[in-house]
Amino acid sequence: MRLYIGLVHYPVYNKNNEKIASAITTLDLHDIARLARTYDVKKFFVITPLDDQQELAERVIKHWTRGYGSKYNRHRKEAIKLVAVVPSLERAVDAVAETEGEAPLLIATDASRQENRSISFEGARAIIKQEQSVILLFGTAWGLDKTFMTMTDHVLEPISGRSEYNHLSVRTAAAIILDRLVGRY
Amino acid sequence: MRLYIGLVHYPVYNKNNEKIASAITTLDLHDIARLARTYDVKKFFVITPLDDQQELAERVIKHWTRGYGSKYNRHRKEAIKLVAVVPSLERAVDAVAETEGEAPLLIATDASRQENRSISFEGARAIIKQEQSVILLFGTAWGLDKTFMTMTDHVLEPISGRSEYNHLSVRTAAAIILDRLVGRY
Numbered sequence: 001m002r003l004y005i006g007l008v009h010y011p012v013y014n015k016n017n018e019k020i021a022s023a024i025t026t027l028d029l030h031d032i033a034r035l036a037r038t039y040d041v042k043k044f045f046v047i048t049p050l051d052d053q054q055e056l057a058e059r060v061i062k063h064w065t066r067g068y069g070s071k072y073n074r075h076r077k078e079a080i081k082l083v084a085v086v087p088s089l090e091r092a093v094d095a096v097a098e099t100e101g102e103a104p105l106l107i108a109t110d111a112s113r114q115e116n117r118s119i120s121f122e123g124a125r126a127i128i129k130q131e132q133s134v135i136l137l138f139g140t141a142w143g144l145d146k147t148f149m150t151m152t153d154h155v156l157e158p159i160s161g162r163s164e165y166n167h168l169s170v171r172t173a174a175a176i177i178l179d180r181l182v183g184r185y
Numbered sequence: 186m187r188l189y190i191g192l193v194h195y196p197v198y199n200k201n202n203e204k205i206a207s208a209i210t211t212l213d214l215h216d217i218a219r220l221a222r223t224y225d226v227k228k229f230f231v232i233t234p235l236d237d238q239q240e241l242a243e244r245v246i247k248h249w250t251r252g253y254g255s256k257y258n259r260h261r262k263e264a265i266k267l268v269a270v271v272p273s274l275e276r277a278v279d280a281v282a283e284t285e286g287e288a289p290l291l292i293a294t295d296a297s298r299q300e301n302r303s304i305s306f307e308g309a310r311a312i313i314k315q316e317q318s319v320i321l322l323f324g325t326a327w328g329l330d331k332t333f334m335t336m337t338d339h340v341l342e343p344i345s346g347r348s349e350y351n352h353l354s355v356r357t358a359a360a361i362i363l364d365r366l367v368g369r370y
Contacts, residue, residue, distance in 0.1 A: 031357050079352070161364070167219055168220065176361060176368070183345075
């Protein structure tokens with residue numbers, strides 16, 4: 001499996017539907033890194049163009065992989081070492097291309113269905129199973145910018161729970177999506 | 186469906202395997218309440234015997250259901266109104282028995298397999314589908330106390346991702362478990 005994930009902090013929407021760069025939530029780094037480790041994801045890209053936010057993420061990584069945290073909790077270290085901070089999606093794509101020898105397929109996720117561009121869980125699962133390199137992209141704040149999404153190859157169909165409610169946190173949405181796409185259940 | 190969930194703050198283990206009452210993580214309330222709303226859970230019990238922690242949880246609920254938060258984000262209100270703070274599992278059981286006219290079945294969750302008492306995801310899914318009242322219990326901190334677990338009817342098999350790593354946050358574990366048990370996918 002050559003699955004990568006990316007947590008996008010720019011360009012995303014704020015509550016008023018304006019394009020912004022969101023702040024890092026350190027808990028997202030922990031929760032999603034642990035998911036990455038659980039589901040054999042090769043690398044977890046934290047994508048932010050903001051210098052101070054990159055520094056914050058790097059400090060978290062350093063604490064848990066080399067600092068006090070690495071001794072306090074070795075399980076956390078195993079997860080956090082999968083995190084790579086990059087300024088843009090392009091840099092994540094470059095990194096994967098260099099490792100895998102091929103450009104990765106980009107699959108965005110969204111809480112709403114994107115007509116014509118939507119791929120089913122089954123379809124995405126099949127692509128990943130064929131050993132195609134894939135970066136699965138998650139948006140922070142109020143979700144990925146629509147123009148940004150048009151640069152991806154597919155947009156994954158939204159999670160349907162048992163109701164029309166579609167306001168999960170990115171942490172829990174990432175958990176459900178990874179389990180549906182690559183869980184052994 | 187007559188599914189309830191409970192987030193247990195006592196008795197749970199700390200890192201040194203000692204029995205403790207854990208502090209409320211307000212983010213857990215938000216994330217798990219949104220999951221409850223997504224998956225048509227009837228009520229989300231926050232179980233803590235500590236007065237100050239009960240007050241903290243009640244303040245969060247009040248802010249989002251009646252205070253400023255209820256106007257700021259109505260989606261959050263819809264989720265948070267499912268939360269009920271109770272001092273013990275017994276009180277949660279009583280509340281369900283009163284609503285449903287029958288004692289609920291108790292299914293604990295754990296990151297490790299509990300020999301002899303383990304129920305599969307398929308088995309638990311079938312029970313819930315039969316309209317049996319169920320409280321699904323999640324432990325905070327380092328997980329549910331073993332003696333506490335013997336008071337439940339079943340312990341759900343652990344989540345198997347794609348690796349032996351079993352150190353997810355309770356938020357993301359709850360997401361995966363609810364999706365496996367009652368997701369329509």
